[in-house]
Amino acid sequence: MSDFDTIPASIKQRLMTELCEKIEDAIFILDENLRYLSVNPSYELLIGYKEEFLIGRPLGIYAAEFLSEAEQVILKDIKKNLNEHGFYELDFSMANRYGQNIDCHITYRRIYIDQMAYHIGMLRDMSAVIKDQKQVAHLLNYDQLTGLPNRKVLLSQVSDMLLDSYQEVVLVRLNIDRYRNLTSLLGADGANELIKNFVKEVEKLKLDNLRSFSHFGGDDFALLFECKDGNMVRHQLDTLMQMCERPFSTAKTHVTNPSIYYHVSVGVSYFPKDDNEATGLLD
Known part of the structure; x- marks a missing residue:
């Protein structure tokens, strides 16, 4: 007992x-x-x-x-x-x-x-x-500096879109030119400010047919479009290039002339013309 x-x-x-x-x-x-x-x-x-x-x-x-x-x-x-x-x-x-x-x-x-x-x-x-699970998921799926979805999320979005979309899918890669030089010039804080300001300016454009704006880290970005005619994306890119003609200024830079212009390199992939899979369009 x-x-x-x-x-x-x-x-x-x-x-x-x-x-x-x-x-x-x-x-x-x-x-x-x-x-x-x-x-x-x-x-x-x-x-x-x-x-x-x-x-x-x-x-x-x-x-x-x-x-x-x-x-x-x-x-x-x-x-x-x-x-x-x-x-x-x-x-x-x-x-x-x-x-x-x-x-x-x-x-x-x-x-x-x-x-x-x-x-x-x-x-x-x-x-x-x-809350902890959501924070971990956010860390795994979103860039911590900009809050934008990362490469993993974009690949998933592109894959889903290729399966479901009856329109043309266009993937645009953006890279800020001379980014390493800018980082050396501005310092870490100034470079972070430059990236966040770039994201803010792109979001303010409210680009037509834009389905996702992603940040892969550093100066590497991607724009995912879905539209009836892929050629319509060219007009959106023209708008983006006009934005780059406006100077970026930061109080954190220690250089004499604080006005810096964004110069971006652009790569465009069309589905299904350039590739039938998400990774092929992205790379």
């Missing part, structure tokens, strides 16, 4: 109650009709409502007709699964009392005590985990 088997039932109950009160996960108990019977302090803290306010209210706090369409669908799905399987779990984003969106993982279990049905819910705040 284990030591735990010798603990009186009343003590076990008190220990479990203490555990629910102290545990970081939000726990709540619902009746057969999914109305609140009890919640622990973590649940109160997470959603912003006290137990006294919640008791007797339906899951979702308000009557079903006052819930959004998406919330009504989730509520129906919860009821269906609990009736059929006695268990339900879901990852979703919910707004608490203060309007903060919280990414959650929630589980429901139906249990019977003295032939009465109850539902035990456990809600875990996954916001920090989701």
